[in-house]
Amino acid sequence: MGVLLVPGMALAQADFPTKPIEMTILFGGSAQTVGQVLSDEMSRASAQPIVAVSRPGGGGAVGYSYAQATAADGYNIVWNSNSISTVYYQGNLPFNYEAFTPIAQIGVEVPVVAVQSSRGWDNLEEMVAAAREQGQPLRVGVSGLGSFTHIASAALFDKFDLDVIYVPYGEGRAPAELLSGRIDVAVQWQSQFQSHLRSGDLLLLCSTGAQPLEHGDVPTCHDAGAEGLDITMWRGLVAPEGTPPEVVSYLEDLARTATESGSFADIAVNLGFTPAFLPADEFGELIATDDAIIGQLMTDLGLNNR
Structure with a gap:
């Protein structure tokens, strides 16, 4: 398999990755389809394949728990969403979004x-x-x-x-x-x-x-007629908290290359998914902001069990 280097990869290229990277998929349906296409596109630009592995259950709790318990070395990443907040506030996870390091937002689904x-x-x-x-x-x-x-x-x-x-x-x-x-x-x-x-x-x-x-x-x-309503699902990639910055940068560049590819966009849009790349730092800010909003919404609905 040929390797296409993209800007920012050189630093991590020498020692990461040396083996396949697993991408945990939390849900079926369009989330699984888009995640599989994303992993394929990232693999085209990576020194090692990105392997999509389905780990559904518990509204995302099964997959999040698996990935959070793995080493923070970049070899286990999660195709995540706002579900990290909903499943936490439901009381089904002992940790929240801070247990993961943001890599990149890939897009949104409404x-x-x-x-x-x-x-x-x-x-x-x-x-x-x-x-x-x-x-x-x-x-x-x-x-x-x-x-x-x-x-x-x-x-x-x-x-x-x-x-x-x-x-x-x-x-x-x-x-x-x-x-x-x-x-x-x-x-x-x-x-x-x-x-x-x-x-x-x-x-x-x-x-x-x-x-x-x-x-x-x-x-x-x-x-x-529902004035002021704005509820959007973001989807992106995260790794266990503590993943080295140079590894995160490598994965972020892979994600950018994949998200901006025409083949990914064509398939994603046909599934009602809108590609919208955000780098790690901006994605992290979005996750934190949305977590507070979701926590308040679930409190208002009597669904917050924290």
């Missing part, structure tokens, strides 16, 4: 609000009005109680003071749960709905981030 087209709700305001008139709680499907999609859902629906029941479902089950009528609304990643959007069976009412999605005519929930 939850969307999906409904059955047959419900006749063409926008968020119509759904809210119907929920108020029906005289029973709105059934909102989320990945799991205390998950990022649960937090995003609660932040959205609390703005309208609606009576809501949150219904957890298995991974990848959002479209089936909607189409079966078990839930009224699903808040989930856009990639899960693509085929049903093309068929016209499902409709996206809005996205929870501050900026509109790059593809598709979907308003932000803020513009659709």
Whole structure:
């Protein structure tokens, strides 16, 4: 395998890496797909392959616990997300984001609000009005109680003071749960709905981030009536705390090269993932800022167990 050196790699090249690097993947679905593509692209520029290893479970707790217990030498990294905060505040991890050294943000993924087209709700305001008139709680499907999609859902629906029941479902089950009528609304990643959007069976009412999605005519929930809502999932790479700076720099450069490659961008965007590279220092600031926000949100929702 040929090696493409990128700026900043020379210092670490002499003694790192001398063996394959494992990238722990915490979740399935689009997160796993994008993580696998990322590891492949990083491998093209690395002296050793980056091997994606799936370690799901516990909302990310299984993978985080595994990686945190490994040596801080750069040979075990994590394809992480805001889940480091949600799983910590749920009480499922004995450590928080400070147990890891930031490498780079790779991009962002924004939850969307999906409904059955047959419900006749063409926008968020119509759904809210119907929920108020029906005289029973709105059934909102989320990945799991205390998950990022649960937090995003609660932040959205609390703005309208609606009576809501949150219904957890298995991974990848959002479209089936909607189409079966078990839930009224699903808040989930856009990639899960693509085929049903093309068929016209499902409709996206809005996205929870501050900026509109790059593809598709979907308003932000803020513009659709949920003023001030801005809930976005970042994804990036971290290593166990104490990883040497020169090793972090090497990995950061690999991540930059991969993120800026056309092949990565093409696949990522098709999955509803937006490449958005941030270097280690800026990524670390973002993680800390978002951790405080998530902690407060979970406290407000009665989900903070710390």
